[in-house]
Amino acid sequence: MPRDHRQVKASDAERLYLEDIYVGQRFASASHLVDAQQIKRFARDYDPQAFHLSEEAAASSIFGSIAASGWHTMAISMRLLVESIPIADGVIGASAEVSWPKPTRPGMALQVFSEFIDIKPSRSKPDRAIVTMRCETRDQDSEVVQITIAKLVVFKRP
Amino acid sequence: MPRDHRQVKASDAERLYLEDIYVGQRFASASHLVDAQQIKRFARDYDPQAFHLSEEAAASSIFGSIAASGWHTMAISMRLLVESIPIADGVIGASAEVSWPKPTRPGMALQVFSEFIDIKPSRSKPDRAIVTMRCETRDQDSEVVQITIAKLVVFKRP
Secondary structure, eight states: OOOOTTTOOOOGGGOBOGGGOOTTOEEEEEEEEOOHHHHHHHHHHHOOOHHHHOHHHHHTSTTSSOOOOHHHHHHHHHHHHHHHOOBTTOOOEEEEEEEOSSOOOTTOEEEEEEEEEEEEEOSSOTTEEEEEEEEEEEOTTSOEEEEEEEEEEEEOOO | OOOOTTTOOOOGGGOBOGGGOOTTOEEEEEEEEOOHHHHHHHHHHHOOOHHHHOHHHHHTSTTSSOOOOHHHHHHHHHHHHHHHOOBTTOOOEEEEEEEOSSOOOTTOEEEEEEEEEEEEEOSSOTTEEEEEEEEEEEOTTSOEEEEEEEEEEEEOOO
């Protein structure tokens, strides 16, 4: 069932509050096709280094050919995440650890697989918890380009 | 001395190789003024959640008023970083930890203060080391909006 997440809001039944969340709960995102134009555009705005901007410069760099900024991989992953995890009050991160086992290249189709791995009720604020989520961003061959462990603030049903 | 880093390449004398780097070495970036249009544009592309896109929706959210995506703060910080740290082969991150003590708001002028805090020569590859860098992104009142601890790959002089 294809669905345009930009236009359709999750119905109330689908919106997740803290009471709906459990350790081991998993989500898979849609997939996003990366191309050289997207890579260069992000790089021009936020990470203007030669190996993200030019095929020629990338060829003589550690990357060997053009590669996306790691923060571009993160930004694409965030888009896929917010479209795939319907937390009622939003995907609100307090902190995150990110690593990039291999670079994102033009032509890759990225998909994010997420799992809640820990839930810690807030001691000072009884309406919320810190939920730890582990996300893998994988390419079309299931190879991992990014691992993210993020701490989210998740609220109880009002 | 104002300088357009997008057009001027650091001269060879300014380019840093592993031999030029030491623990305690510090850098300060230029400053970048954030506005609501930039916040909404990044959000539309990469983090389309209501509190990043609409003043009205933000008012009834945990943020109280419009706030930048944390990944937008990271992307702006990366731009300021690559323009302020002239590592010869580029600012190449292997992994990073990021936290956001407070959100970035329209009207904030962000600046990044960086310090190399550890250097670990690679055991398998003698031409490089993993350099740990701690960065604070601060607003115009010197309040910290983001702390990043990143591991960079830095190469020796060829």
